[in-house]
Amino acid sequence: MLPLQIHLTLPPWIGDVVDADRRYEGDEERVGLAIALSRQNVEHGGGGPFGAALFDADSGRLIAVGVNRVIPQGCSVAHAETMAMMIAQQRLGRHRLNEDGGRYALAASSQPCCQCYGATVWAGIDELLIGARTEDVEELTAFDEGPLPADWIGELERRRIAVRRDILRDQARTVLAAYGAGGAPY
Amino acid sequence: MLPLQIHLTLPPWIGDVVDADRRYEGDEERVGLAIALSRQNVEHGGGGPFGAALFDADSGRLIAVGVNRVIPQGCSVAHAETMAMMIAQQRLGRHRLNEDGGRYALAASSQPCCQCYGATVWAGIDELLIGARTEDVEELTAFDEGPLPADWIGELERRRIAVRRDILRDQARTVLAAYGAGGAPY
Numbered sequence: 505m506l507p508l509q510i511h512l513t514l515p516p517w518i519g520d521v522v523d524a525d526r527r528y529e530g531d532e533e534r535v536g537l538a539i540a541l542s543r544q545n546v547e548h549g550g551g552g553p554f555g556a557a558l559f560d561a562d563s564g565r566l567i568a569v570g571v572n573r574v575i576p577q578g579c580s581v582a583h584a585e586t587m588a589m590m591i592a593q594q595r596l597g598r599h600r601l602n603e604d605g606g607r608y609a610l611a612a613s614s615q616p617c618c619q620c621y622g623a624t625v626w627a628g629i630d631e632l633l634i635g636a637r638t639e640d641v642e643e644l645t646a647f648d649e650g651p652l653p654a655d656w657i658g659e660l661e662r663r664r665i666a667v668r669r670d671i672l673r674d675q676a677r678t679v680l681a682a683y684g685a686g687g688a689p690y
Numbered sequence: 691m692l693p694l695q696i697h698l699t700l701p702p703w704i705g706d707v708v709d710a711d712r713r714y715e716g717d718e719e720r721v722g723l724a725i726a727l728s729r730q731n732v733e734h735g736g737g738g739p740f741g742a743a744l745f746d747a748d749s750g751r752l753i754a755v756g757v758n759r760v761i762p763q764g765c766s767v768a769h770a771e772t773m774a775m776m777i778a779q780q781r782l783g784r785h786r787l788n789e790d791g792g793r794y795a796l797a798a799s800s801q802p803c804c805q806c807y808g809a810t811v812w813a814g815i816d817e818l819l820i821g822a823r824t825e826d827v828e829e830l831t832a833f834d835e836g837p838l839p840a841d842w843i844g845e846l847e848r849r850r851i852a853v854r855r856d857i858l859r860d861q862a863r864t865v866l867a868a869y870g871a872g873g874a875p876y
Contacts, residue, residue, distance in 0.1 A: 505705075505710060506704060506705065506708060506710045506752070506754065506755060506777075507754065507777050507780065507781050508699055508700040508701075508702070508704055508705070508777070509697065509698065509699045509700065509777070510696075510697070510698045510699075510773070510776045510777055510780060511695065511696070511697050511780075512695065512696045512697075512698075512776075513694055513695045513696075514694040514695065516694070518692065518694055519691075519692065519694070522692060524691060524692045566692070568692065568693060569692060574785045574812075575785065577780075577785075578779050578780060578782075578783050578784050578785045579776055579779050579780065579785055580775065580779060580785040580786065580809065580812040580813045580814070581767065581772050581775060581776050581809055581812075581813075582776075582785075586767050587696070589766065589767060590696045590698075590765050590767050590768075591692075591693050591694070591695070591696055593764050593765050593766060594693065594696060594697075594763075594764060594765065595693050596764075597764050598764050599760050599761065599763075599764045599765055599766045599768075600766065617808065617812075618807070618808030618811055619805060619808030619809040619811065619812060620808070621804070621808060622803065622804030622805030622806070622807060622808045622809075622836055623766065623767055623805040623808075625804055625805065625836045625837070626760075626766040626767075626803075626805060626836070627766045627767075628766070650808055650811045650812070650845075651811070651839040651842070651845035652839060653837040653838060653839055653840070654839070654840065656837070659836075659837035
């Protein structure tokens with residue numbers, strides 16, 4: 505009998521630390537939430553120090569969040585960004601978020617890995633907002649981030665996905681450094 | 691209240707068309723199953739003409755299958771390959787399939803897109819077996835397959851993932867062509 509389904513969850517503490525009704529204005533508030541989620545994921549022992557959040561880019565409404573769930577869920581696909589994308593799509597009932605004519609922003613505490621990079625191409629996202637760079641992740645933790653196209657930003661921009669990075673980069677690096685040092689308190 | 695979970699399923703007809711107890715010997719039998727799944731997914735009106743299957747590479751035991759579920763599930767991540775990987779990982783209870791010392795093969799009816807390419811890097815797969823090429827997909831259907839690293843095969847091989855392609859390529863192209871022509875019968 506082949507298994508035919510997948511069930512993935514975010515941790516229950518998300519409800520305690522995220523203000524779902526707040527409007528998140530501007531890139532720093534949006535990436536700031538993703539970084540806060542990355543920090544909480546480490547503090548709760550949930551696995552990789554990565555967080556993401558998906559917003560209606562115009563109103564600042566929060567659609568969904570994600571944290572890395574690879575270890576607790578036994579699922580290599582369950583990165584912060586893919587969790588946020590999948591939950592946002594199920595919430596809005598469509599696989600391309602912006603096919604309603606709206607604009608959507610994905611904020612990530614660190615630059616997406618090779619898997620999540622590819623996933624952003626299909627998700628119907630208009631803006632990718634990034635905290636730490638891949639070189640920060642690889643400098644401060646043991647994570648490999650995988651191979652990307654040489655002109656990874658240009659490839660997204662040609663598909664009408666704006667990329668802005670180094671947003672609260674130092675703050676994002678602080679979480680990575682604490683994780684890399686073995687979960688020292690902040 | 692933020693949604694905190696994702697539930698993805700394969701279609702119920704999978705149980706009728708896949709012999710879960712058979713041993714699949716060799717690349718052609720393995721990619722052949724992935725292509726059969728791609729054909730069935732089109733015939734059942736399930737969406738994209740893509741199938742995948744994940745095997746214990748040494749014994750030929752089938753661990754999990756996947757078909758493209760983007761449209762029925764409203765989920766851009768739910769490609770055939772990611773479905774097969776996630777279900778296999780949940781079945782075996784670990785996010786890196788080969789961390790038990792076994793060897794695992796992912797067979798895909800077509801070359802993985804940019805998202806699934808990246809996902810293969812993390813899944814604990816030892817062999818990637820491919821039917822049709824990306825240029826076949828883009829020639830015969832309207833799908834964009836997304837940007838890859840220039841040396842995408844070398845990047846996998848450096849991570850100890852063997853890549854073999856053009857396996858039953860003509861058969862895989864036939865499904866793509868029928869899909870591209872609007873679902874004509876086979």
